[in-house]
Amino acid sequence: MICAADEDDPFPVDDCLFAETFSKESVYDLMGEQLRIRQVFGANLGVAAPVWExxxxxxxxxxxxxxPLRGRRVIELGSGTGVVGILAARLGAEVTLTDLPxxxxxxxxxxxANMPTSGWPSSPPTVLPLSWGEDHMKFPSDWDLVLCADIIYLPETxxxxxxxxxxxxxxxxxxxLSSKMRKEHGTPGFYEKYLPRRFNVELVHHDDKQNNNIYRASVRADQ
Known part of the structure; x- marks a missing residue:
């Protein structure tokens, strides 16, 4: 296999990290904003590649x-393609997006690719590596919102x-936290067993067709 890199391509594959790589760009109209999200599929990115429901x-x-998002300090965990955090930034939040390196x-x-033509309404989103349970202490605790989408699927984490x-x-x-409720991955158990140990947890939305739940959580007063 011969790998070639396009100098204008933000995802060069000349390092041959995986044998097959392809990308797809999708347009999403969300909250009055149009986002162009590129998804790069290959053995390396795995679950971080697609935009999940x-x-x-x-x-x-x-x-x-x-x-409310404008003016709020927001951090997203397991950002993947970044669609949630980028949308929040387009709407005026001060956003930090995190994922594995x-x-x-x-x-x-x-x-x-999604910087507004007039510039970001707040500051440009920050992109940083974050491995849960390892380097979280490098991050502050003064956030207003923490956003998580489909990151509950590995029980060991x-x-x-x-x-x-x-x-x-x-x-x-x-x-x-928005999650597809995969019983085979113990996703319900995270919300029933793990998260309530330190958080008050409330189910605020359920989509029966997609089997997707959204929860709102805040640290318990006795913590």
Missing amino acids: AALHLCHYLEDQSV LALPQLQANVL YPLLVETLGHLCKNGAVVY
Whole structure:
């Protein structure tokens, strides 16, 4: 196989990290904003590559409930393509998008591709690596909102995620988590067993067709 890189391509494949790579760009009209999101599929990115339905559910929920975003400090965990966090930034939030290092090139490219022609209404979104339970202490705890879309699918990460959320939210941040409720991955157990250990958890939306739930959580007073 011969790998070639286009100098104008933000996702060069000349390092031959995987044998097959292809990308797809989709346009999403959300909350009055049009986002162009590129998804890069290959063995390396895995679940970070696509726009998951849970992310779109969360965007629609934020709109339907008129959750205020302008001027608020927002961090997104497991951002993937960045559709949720980029939308929040387009609407005036001060946003930090996080994921594992391998996902950051795709994430950064989507941020750059979606800068409004008049510039970001607040500050440009920040893209940073974050491994739950390992380097979360490098991040502050003064957020207003923590956003999470379809990140509950690996049971071994559940305690690490709760630890990370506990740090990020200890000064009062509210968490919104949108999840496809995959029983085979123990997703319901995260919300029934793990998260309530440190958080008050409320189911605020259920989509029966997609089997998708949205939860709102805040740190318990006894923590």
